[in-house]
Amino acid sequence: MSTEDSPSEETARPSLSRRGLFGLAAGVGAAGLALGAGAGSAIGVAVGRERAEQEGAASVHPFFGTHQAGITTPMQDHLHFAAFDMMAGSSRDDLQSLLKDWSYAAARMTQGLDVSASGAVGGSPEAPPDDTGEALGLPASGLTITFGLGSTLFSTDSGDDRYGLARLRPAGLAKLPAFLGDDLDPSVSGGDLCIQACADDPQVAVHAIRNLSRIAFGRARLRWSQLGFGKTSKTTAAQATPRNLFGFKDGTANILADDTKALADHVWVAEDDAPAWLAGGSYLVARKVAMLIETWDRVRLSEQQRIIGRDKAQGAPLSGGVETTAPDFGTTDAAGAPAIDRASHVRLAHPDLNNGIRILRRGYNYVDGNTDLGRLDAGLFFLSYQRSPDQFVTLQRALSTDLMNEYVRHIASGIWAVPRGAGDGSYVGAELFA
Amino acid sequence: MSTEDSPSEETARPSLSRRGLFGLAAGVGAAGLALGAGAGSAIGVAVGRERAEQEGAASVHPFFGTHQAGITTPMQDHLHFAAFDMMAGSSRDDLQSLLKDWSYAAARMTQGLDVSASGAVGGSPEAPPDDTGEALGLPASGLTITFGLGSTLFSTDSGDDRYGLARLRPAGLAKLPAFLGDDLDPSVSGGDLCIQACADDPQVAVHAIRNLSRIAFGRARLRWSQLGFGKTSKTTAAQATPRNLFGFKDGTANILADDTKALADHVWVAEDDAPAWLAGGSYLVARKVAMLIETWDRVRLSEQQRIIGRDKAQGAPLSGGVETTAPDFGTTDAAGAPAIDRASHVRLAHPDLNNGIRILRRGYNYVDGNTDLGRLDAGLFFLSYQRSPDQFVTLQRALSTDLMNEYVRHIASGIWAVPRGAGDGSYVGAELFA
Numbered sequence: 001m002s003t004e005d006s007p008s009e010e011t012a013r014p015s016l017s018r019r020g021l022f023g024l025a026a027g028v029g030a031a032g033l034a035l036g037a038g039a040g041s042a043i044g045v046a047v048g049r050e051r052a053e054q055e056g057a058a059s060v061h062p063f064f065g066t067h068q069a070g071i072t073t074p075m076q077d078h079l080h081f082a083a084f085d086m087m088a089g090s091s092r093d094d095l096q097s098l099l100k101d102w103s104y105a106a107a108r109m110t111q112g113l114d115v116s117a118s119g120a121v122g123g124s125p126e127a128p129p130d131d132t133g134e135a136l137g138l139p140a141s142g143l144t145i146t147f148g149l150g151s152t153l154f155s156t157d158s159g160d161d162r163y164g165l166a167r168l169r170p171a172g173l174a175k176l177p178a179f180l181g182d183d184l185d186p187s188v189s190g191g192d193l194c195i196q197a198c199a200d201d202p203q204v205a206v207h208a209i210r211n212l213s214r215i216a217f218g219r220a221r222l223r224w225s226q227l228g229f230g231k232t233s234k235t236t237a238a239q240a241t242p243r244n245l246f247g248f249k250d251g252t253a254n255i256l257a258d259d260t261k262a263l264a265d266h267v268w269v270a271e272d273d274a275p276a277w278l279a280g281g282s283y284l285v286a287r288k289v290a291m292l293i294e295t296w297d298r299v300r301l302s303e304q305q306r307i308i309g310r311d312k313a314q315g316a317p318l319s320g321g322v323e324t325t326a327p328d329f330g331t332t333d334a335a336g337a338p339a340i341d342r343a344s345h346v347r348l349a350h351p352d353l354n355n356g357i358r359i360l361r362r363g364y365n366y367v368d369g370n371t372d373l374g375r376l377d378a379g380l381f382f383l384s385y386q387r388s389p390d391q392f393v394t395l396q397r398a399l400s401t402d403l404m405n406e407y408v409r410h411i412a413s414g415i416w417a418v419p420r421g422a423g424d425g426s427y428v429g430a431e432l433f434a
Numbered sequence: 435m436s437t438e439d440s441p442s443e444e445t446a447r448p449s450l451s452r453r454g455l456f457g458l459a460a461g462v463g464a465a466g467l468a469l470g471a472g473a474g475s476a477i478g479v480a481v482g483r484e485r486a487e488q489e490g491a492a493s494v495h496p497f498f499g500t501h502q503a504g505i506t507t508p509m510q511d512h513l514h515f516a517a518f519d520m521m522a523g524s525s526r527d528d529l530q531s532l533l534k535d536w537s538y539a540a541a542r543m544t545q546g547l548d549v550s551a552s553g554a555v556g557g558s559p560e561a562p563p564d565d566t567g568e569a570l571g572l573p574a575s576g577l578t579i580t581f582g583l584g585s586t587l588f589s590t591d592s593g594d595d596r597y598g599l600a601r602l603r604p605a606g607l608a609k610l611p612a613f614l615g616d617d618l619d620p621s622v623s624g625g626d627l628c629i630q631a632c633a634d635d636p637q638v639a640v641h642a643i644r645n646l647s648r649i650a651f652g653r654a655r656l657r658w659s660q661l662g663f664g665k666t667s668k669t670t671a672a673q674a675t676p677r678n679l680f681g682f683k684d685g686t687a688n689i690l691a692d693d694t695k696a697l698a699d700h701v702w703v704a705e706d707d708a709p710a711w712l713a714g715g716s717y718l719v720a721r722k723v724a725m726l727i728e729t730w731d732r733v734r735l736s737e738q739q740r741i742i743g744r745d746k747a748q749g750a751p752l753s754g755g756v757e758t759t760a761p762d763f764g765t766t767d768a769a770g771a772p773a774i775d776r777a778s779h780v781r782l783a784h785p786d787l788n789n790g791i792r793i794l795r796r797g798y799n800y801v802d803g804n805t806d807l808g809r810l811d812a813g814l815f816f817l818s819y820q821r822s823p824d825q826f827v828t829l830q831r832a833l834s835t836d837l838m839n840e841y842v843r844h845i846a847s848g849i850w851a852v853p854r855g856a857g858d859g860s861y862v863g864a865e866l867f868a
Contacts, residue, residue: 077635078636120746121735121745122746125739126736128732129735132631134678134679134799187806188803201664203677206663206799206801206810207813210727222804224804225803225804226803227801227803229640230568230637240571243637247568293566293644298706304563305559306830312555313555313570367514368803369622369660370658370659372657374657376644378644
């Protein structure tokens with residue numbers, strides 16, 4: 001990851017509609033049209049550049065590229081995820097300009113720059129700043145911003161082709177079917193658009209979502225959002241496997257960022273897959289999974305391990321070996337019973353029992369304070385990327401008899417098509433308007 | 435900060451009631467009494483010790499000492515704050531054993547150890563583990579755990595001396611008076627006890643609150659809790675001043691950790707102050723201050739700066755100079771008006787206008803998702819330490835005409851007496867039972 005790949009002012013500006021961004025600024029503030037020119041903007045850029053230069057190259061990820069960043073990027077420490085709905089009455093132009101403005105701002109923020117050239121302090125003192133300022137002085141912090149498109153963007157539930165995109169709708173992009181144990185809250189599910197912002201500093205991730213929400217003003221509105229921390233999935237070989245809030249290592253058998261073959265087979269939509277515009281993209285599933293942790297914490301260790309199918313200390317499968325040993329579902333214990341319970345999580349989710357299906361998981365732990373009963377309101381914000389929604393549906397159905405179900409509740413859900421990465425100076429989703 | 439100060443098994447065990455902790459474990463799990471002896475516990479300790487040794491000395495803070503850690507400790511990146519209520523019918527012994535068990539667990543966890551010797555995986559497989567496990571393998575991450583005692587612990591609102599502590603109640607420890615603009619939610623205010631857990635890894639802070647909640651089982655119950663990030667107060671000279679969610683530097687004039695004179699004058703309860711048992715302690719005020727950030731973001735830069743009284747880029751007072759320049763409230767602009775508005779935040783909160791009163795601030799930013807209106811549910815979780823509650827009350831009253839009030843709502847509030855630090859092998863609050 002070299003900062004050479006950063007969007008220079010030269011590459012990012014010509015193709016992107018800066019007018020869109022500043023048109024918005026005019027809507028937000030009284031004197032927005034005064035922004036973007038003159039001495040003020042030079043200051044904003046200078047401040048931003050100083051920030052980016054403080055940064056080690058490793059924690060600045062390019063925005064432009066074949067695939068969107070934030071999918072195979074090594075998991076950062078913090079997540080701010082947000083779903084948006086387009087405003088009633090918004091036009092195709094509104095959607096296109098929003099996607100352009102979001103990409104322009106994301107290209108800047110991921111490089112440690114302010115959201116626009118005039119930034120947090122470089123505009124006219126008589127106008128609201130373009131950038132909200134709380135990330136001023138902070139490095140890029142590994143920020144990635146990943147955009148997704150919901151099924152309702154292509155046509156509403158009542159079949160309305162609001163933006164002339166119905167013919168481009170991926171056949172598999174539809175509300176997920178109901179699963180056993182679903183207890184979904186519609187107000188924190190779905191959404192016309194989604195943004196996954198990941199960074200090693202939560203203030204940087206929050207700054208990104210806040211400023212992208214602000215840019216959406218008049219075109220789209222924040223529907224729901226979720227903060228997460230701590231990672232729950234191993235995504236690179238170098239990384240120690242993190243632990244989820246059940247105290248177990250999670251993601252031991254995840255698809256790793258350098259496994260090109262597995263990514264091609266299981267994560268990236270191929271040229272031959274339909275629709276063609278989504279080639280190089282993926283499908284993102286988000287599930288908010290509340291954990292009944294006080295109940296779990298009273299389960300004896302042997303039973304916790306039976307439910308997961310791995311030992312708690314090292315994460316080794318109960319059939320023996322070490323964390324990285326493949327589970328052997330044929331191994332039996334002294335009494336002749338399977339060493340790995342047939343209803344354990346590791347077995348039911350295993351590719352060998354699911355026609356080789358794998359997904360790339362990228363979830364985070366969450367704690368949203370506590371319930372009225374004095375229990376922590378906590379769990380897993382599950383995120384997975386897959387080449388087809390069918391992969392998730394098949395695996396989730398296989399988990400219907402999972403022993404773990406007694407200790408979790410799925411309370412939010414969404415699925416989005418994630419377009420390929422933006423070409424230099426272009427924007428995410430440009431294929432929809434070609 | 436040397437790990438030499440860590441509680442060894444030898445120093446921590448004799449005085450602390452391990453029976454209390456394991457008595458609790460028995461209440462929680464079926465076979466808790468089997469814990470704490472045998473081969474299992476050795477494993478737990480070994481795992482914990484390995485963790486602590488991975489750590490640089492700088493990010494391990496001693497638990498035992500003159501003052502509790504987490505007050506002058508350089509601010510860590512993350513906060514999990516929790517308030518507890520004692521269970522109805524709980525006894526003086528319950529309270530004392532809880533404080534002992536909490537200190538024992540806190541002394542271990544702050545050193546990067548599991549909550550008990552048998553820990554997350556070292557107990558009997560036929561019992562629930564003592565430790566919930568999600569911090570297994572993580573370093574201490576600068577964890578500090580700070581305990582506070584609410585006024586209702588000394589006597590309830592109806593005057594009930596539940597624990598025989600009424601005569602020890604600090605005269606100043608009472609529910610804070612109502613302030614202009616208060617919009618408090620009682621369900622997230624107050625509490626018989628509070629715990630401030632700060633760490634550089636949110637998973638470590640959450641692990642601490644979760645395990646201390648678990649230890650409280652049957653004696654106290656989680657009343658409310660709050661996660662925070664990003665710091666909003668400068669607490670050491672070396673630290674760059676962080677920014678709050680208004681995008682301004684915050685805490686420029688805060689009391690620094692090495693300013694012994696200011697700490698003695700403004701933060702630590704002195705030997706001559708009443709009550710004697712609180713000498714070396716402090717008073718903690720927590721206020722959840724919701725920020726109307728979308729409204730703020732539409733305010734022009736010059737007005738934002740007028741409200742704060744400082745410039746946004748550098749944090750210099752509007753009377754001139756750099757961030758560290760003292761504000762000069764006599765400076766006027768070309769039109770003869772005060773350069774720093776009389777109702778600006780910096781002026782109204784300044785010691786010169788408040789009889790020299792200062793407080794040690796230690797707040798964090800928070801984002802709790804969003805409101806039904808699609809606005810970020812975000813703001814400042816204000817924490818301050820002071821020698822007397824009067825300091826906070828005086829300053830908060832002075833802020834009643836603060837221009838900033840239009841953009842904030844105080845939605846939660848609490849005050850607690852924070853005892854001195856525990857002596858080696860003793861526990862926080864021991865003075866109450868002497």
